[in-house]
Amino acid sequence: MTAFESVSANLFILLALSPLVTPILNLIRGSQFNPEGKHVYLTGGSIGLGRAVAIELAKQGAHVTIIARKEGPLKETVELMKEAAATRKVKSEQKFHWVSADLTDREQAIRALDEASTLHGGRVPDFVMTCAGTSIPRFFTDAPIEDFEWQMKVNYFGTLYTVHEAYKRMVEKGVKGKIVMTSSTLGLVGLVGYTSYCPTKFALRGLAESLRNEGHLHGITTQIYYPGTMFSPGYETENLTKPLLTREIEGSTGLTPEDAAKGMLKGLRKGYFAVTTDFDTNFLRVAAKGVTPYANIGWDYILGLIAPIGATSFLWEADGKVLKYGKKNLKKEL
Ligand SMILES: NC(=O)C1=CN([C@@H]2O[C@H](COP(=O)(O)OP(=O)(O)OC[C@H]3O[C@@H](n4cnc5c(N)ncnc54)[C@H](OP(=O)(O)O)[C@@H]3O)[C@@H](O)[C@H]2O)C=CC1
Numbered sequence: 650m651t652a653f654e655s656v657s658a659n660l661f662i663l664l665a666l667s668p669l670v671t672p673i674l675n676l677i678r679g680s681q682f683n684p685e686g687k688h689v690y691l692t693g694g695s696i697g698l699g700r701a702v703a704i705e706l707a708k709q710g711a712h713v714t715i716i717a718r719k720e721g722p723l724k725e726t727v728e729l730m731k732e733a734a735a736t737r738k739v740k741s742e743q744k745f746h747w748v749s750a751d752l753t754d755r756e757q758a759i760r761a762l763d764e765a766s767t768l769h770g771g772r773v774p775d776f777v778m779t780c781a782g783t784s785i786p787r788f789f790t791d792a793p794i795e796d797f798e799w800q801m802k803v804n805y806f807g808t809l810y811t812v813h814e815a816y817k818r819m820v821e822k823g824v825k826g827k828i829v830m831t832s833s834t835l836g837l838v839g840l841v842g843y844t845s846y847c848p849t850k851f852a853l854r855g856l857a858e859s860l861r862n863e864g865h866l867h868g869i870t871t872q873i874y875y876p877g878t879m880f881s882p883g884y885e886t887e888n889l890t891k892p893l894l895t896r897e898i899e900g901s902t903g904l905t906p907e908d909a910a911k912g913m914l915k916g917l918r919k920g921y922f923a924v925t926t927d928f929d930t931n932f933l934r935v936a937a938k939g940v941t942p943y944a945n946i947g948w949d950y951i952l953g954l955i956a957p958i959g960a961t962s963f964l965w966e967a968d969g970k971v972l973k974y975g976k977k978n979l980k981k982e983l
């Protein structure tokens with residue numbers, strides 16, 4: 650073996666073993682997200698992903714307050730949390746509450762936080778997780794400007810009002826809290842039919858990245874979850890307006906909210922800044938990594954070597970489908 654060959658062989662072995670570095674470090678560091686005994690303030694906790702997260706948190710020994718508008722599903726989820734907590738081997742006193750509020754209204758967002766704190770002796774929640782969100786897919790030409798405004802209000806400002814108020818209170822009281830926001834695969838890539846939705850989820854990325862950096866001032870961590878398709882009530886509703894072309898490109902694979910919630914919490918425990926629960930979104934996270942912390946450093950690096958190829962082939966495929974659809978349905982020379 651020449652010296653070059655032996656150096657290359659060693660480098661190759663190092664590269665092949667590099668995905669083990671993060672799991673080993675994680676093993677030493679332990680869980681970075683332990684909700685046991687913590688008060689978790691969870692927006693959108695009444696149905697879909699939020700409900701599944703609420704139930705998981707209940708199983709993990711957290712006190713949970715869920716916030717959404719409709720009372721019926723909120724009450725139901727509180728009951729489900731109680732049932733889930735009852736299955737725990739180690740029983741502890743756990744508090745489950747709901748607060749009804751329209752989080753697009755800043756005053757209601759603040760009032761909801763006040764109510765939740767009052768239920769816990771005035772203490773600010775330890776963890777704030779935002780799952781509330783909405784999606785109205787349509788072609789750009791079919792989408793009224795109100796769709797753009799409403800989704801920005803729910804997805805971005807609805808998250809911001811809660812996070813801003815809770816974060817300030819954490820700083821004031823010296824609580825080294827945790828913030829977790831929910832974006833989407835579509836917070837990493839733009840797609841036909843989602844011109845009114847993607848910007849709202851990209852906006853959350855900007856908020857999470859800057860707040861993550863700033864949070865070092867106060868020991869507050871910020872993490873962001875990028876779910877792919879989840880078969881939730883929201884998914885059913887958005888399919889009513891979703892163009893067939895959009896459906897065709899996004900495909901029909903997805904996760905149940907329960908599996909998504911479990912995967913989300915697993916990523917949070919590992920301390921990942923950007924959490925994903927499906928292969929495509931993880932690949933995309935790496936392709937669109939920008940300037941963000943690694944998840945698994947070795948695996949991210951290896952994926953990063955091939956991500957540009959994956960991204961380009963996805964783009965070709967997506968653009969090809971849009972062109973074909975245009976030619977067939979709009980009968981235009983494109
Ligand atoms: N389902 C999917 O395929 C994907 C979803 N996502 C994102 O994940 C999150 C959860 O999605 P999913 O479970 O499908 O959503 P659902 O539509 O099933 O549930 C949304 C939750 O948010 C609450 N909510 C909506 N608007 C408001 C508001 N103005 N004020 C207070 N609460 C509100 C709803 O309760 P109520 O209506 O009673 O207020 C409900 O609890 C969202 O942020 C979504 O954008 C990301 C990727 C894929």
Ligand SMILES: CCCCCCCCCCCCCCCC(=O)[C@@H](N)CO
Binds near residue numbers: 784
């Ligand atoms: C390296 C490159 C790989 C690229 C793969 C990209 C795959 C994109 C498919 C889009 C899937 C959309 C899921 C989120 C949907 C969503 O947020 C709405 N349903 C809202 O509820």
